[in-house]
Amino acid sequence: MRIAIYPGTFDPITNGHLDILDRAVKLFDKVIITIARNPSKSPLFSEEERLDMLREATKGHRNVEVDSFEGLLVDYARSKQAAAIVRGLRAISDFEYELQMALMNRKLDAAVETVFLMPNEKYTYLNSSIVREISRHGGDVSEFVPPTVRRSLERKRRMKLSG
Numbered sequence: 399m400r401i402a403i404y405p406g407t408f409d410p411i412t413n414g415h416l417d418i419l420d421r422a423v424k425l426f427d428k429v430i431i432t433i434a435r436n437p438s439k440s441p442l443f444s445e446e447e448r449l450d451m452l453r454e455a456t457k458g459h460r461n462v463e464v465d466s467f468e469g470l471l472v473d474y475a476r477s478k479q480a481a482a483i484v485r486g487l488r489a490i491s492d493f494e495y496e497l498q499m500a501l502m503n504r505k506l507d508a509a510v511e512t513v514f515l516m517p518n519e520k521y522t523y524l525n526s527s528i529v530r531e532i533s534r535h536g537g538d539v540s541e542f543v544p545p546t547v548r549r550s551l552e553r554k555r556r557m558k559l560s561g
């Protein structure tokens with residue numbers, strides 16, 4: 399069984415992330431989409447909220463598992479017996495950081511390969527922070543995120559406005 403992990407912040411998950419996931423499930427028997435807990439980031443959505451959105455957005459996928467982890471990605475990958483780490487590459491701007499991470503992870507554990515997948519070009523400009531920004535200002539994000547995320551963003555916005 400070929401297992402891959404797809405790590406990220408997913409604050410929130412977008413159609414760009416889902417595009418990468420759809421490509422990854424064609425290449426692997428199981429893909430674990432997993433939230434990397436990062437104490438230095440202060441996400442808009444709690445870990446529990448992000449997990450719920452991941453579960454809801456991926457419930458049609460049979461070979462996808464949703465999880466979260468703390469610590470070194472390579473340790474987590476090893477604990478899941480994963481053969482690969484999947485990352486999305488949108489543009490040259492992603493490349494330098496991603497190359498650095500991939501080479502460092504290889505140094506830490508040569509057995510785990512990083513695989514880069516390119517999304518459909520319509521998602522190359524899309525990222526979670528742009529989605530959060532559009533939503534914060536009341537813009538329509540329905541083209542960029544699954545319906546469950548659109549509803550969660552709307553709920554957050556209302557809470558912020560009333561609170």
Ligand code: ADP
Pocket residue numbers: 405406407408409412413414415418484485486487488492516517521522523524525526
């Ligand atoms: P991180 O905080 O680790 O960058 P993200 O949640 O932003 O986590 O993204 C996780 C992964 O998904 C990264 O590899 C990122 O490059 C990729 N990704 C994010 N948005 C897109 C997109 N629109 N198209 C393709 N890949 C994407």
